[in-house]
């Protein structure tokens with residue numbers, strides 16, 4: 634293996650790393666649900682139920698006096714796949 638091949642592989646590894654990082658970030662900010670039956674991402678929320686709720690104070694940043702208190706909800710989601718019609722449930726945590 635010569636040096637330019639090695640350089641190319643390093644670049645490729647970095648590129649893939651950034652790509653996966655972006656995908657991961659996207660998944661944490663936007664909820665993506667996948668149908669367990671057909672793996673389709675074309676899933677709609679038909680209903681939801683709040684299982685638990687609590688208030689959280691985000692750490693880091695903001696004044697110590699606070700005021701930045703968020704409501705965090707544990708929710709049960711009722712989802713339906715638009716591709717195959719399969720209905721399923723999942724749990725999620727939402728912060729408001």
Ligand SMILES: [Zn+2]
Nearest residue numbers: 668671714717
């Ligand atoms: Zn499906």
